[in-house]
Amino acid sequence: MTSLAVALALLILLAAPTVVPAAAHYSPQTGDRFTYAETILLDNGTGNYTGYEEHFAITGTENVTATLPNGTESADYQYTVNWSNNTPSYANWTSSGPFTFSDNSFLYVHSTDNQTGYTNPRVWFYMNNSLPKDSTFTSLDTVMNVVSRNTSFQLGNGTGRWVATIFTEGNGTYSREDDYGNFTAAYNWKEYFDPSTGYIVGYRYAETDTNRTGSGFSYTDTLYVTGTTYALTPGAAPPSPAPAPLPVALIAGIVVVLVVVVLLVIWAATRRRRRPSIPRHAPSGSVPYFPAPGVPPSGGMAPPVRLVPSGEPAVQQIVLRDTVKVNCRFCGTLIESTLDHCPNCGAPRT
16 A cells, blocks of 8 residues: 555544444343322312312332343233222222233333333333433323423422432323313323433423313323332432512511501500609709799698777787698608698698
C-alpha cells in the first residue's frame, strides 16, 4: 500500500462517526419479588351514579420465578381484593397464576397477571431503567414520557419513607364498556420506577368517566410497594411549603381590632384622671386646702351674736354645746363632726 493510500485510509477512519453502545438496562433475576398495596375509589358520581361510591383494598405480589437465555422471564402473581360500596355491600376475592414476559420488548409473552381489555399490552411493573429524560415507552397500552430520573416518592400512601424514582407520566382516552356501562374515559397516569432495577415503586391513576345522558363518576387508583427483595434508593423529602400569607381582609380586621383596643385603653385612662383625687401629704405639715388662712371651712358655724338697741348694755350670753369629734379616716386626727375637711391633712371627712 502506498503512503497516499495509507493517509487516505486514516482520514476515512477519523471522519467516521463514533458509535457509542446503548446503555444496558437491568435484566430481571430469578427471585426478584415485590409486594404492594393498592387502593381504588369510585366516587363523585353524577346522573345514575349520584351519591354512589365503591372502594377496593388490594394487596398483591409479583415474583420472577425463572429467567431464560432469550430474555423471556417466567413469573407469577397473586392478589386479594376486599370490595365494598355504600349501599352497603361487601365482597372479597383472590386471583393468581403464572405468566411470562420479555425483558427486551417488555411485552407479555404468555398470559398476563390478569390484565383484561388490552391488545398486546406491555408490562406495567417494569421498564427500561436506562431510558433518558424526555424519552418514551409503553406501559400496558399507554405511551409514557420520562419526566424526571430523580424524583422522590413517598411510600406508605404518603406516610412512609422517601425513595428516589424515575418519574413517568402518560395521558389517554378510551371507551369503557363493562359492568359500569358505556362511558368515554379520560385519564392521567403517573408511574414511579426504581432507577437501579426499573421495577415499579408506585403509581397514581386518575380517570373521569362521562356519557351523553349526564351520568358519570371519578375512578382513582393508587399503588405503592410494601416490600422488595432488592434495595430501593433513598430519596430526599421535599422541603416544607412556606406558610401561606394572611389574607388582606384578615390583616385589615386585626388592625381594626387593635385600634379599637387602644382607643378603649386611652378612654379608660382619661376617665380615671378626671376623678377627684385625695390631697397628698406634703413633706412638712399639711397641704393648704381652704381658700385663705383663717377662713373657716364651708359649713362651719361662728358663735351666735345678739344685736341690742343702742344704749342698752349688751347682755353677755354664754352658749354651751356638746361637740362630737371623729377620727379622720386618712390621718387619724380627731376632728369635729361638723367639719367638711380635716384641718390636719385637708382630706374630705366623708
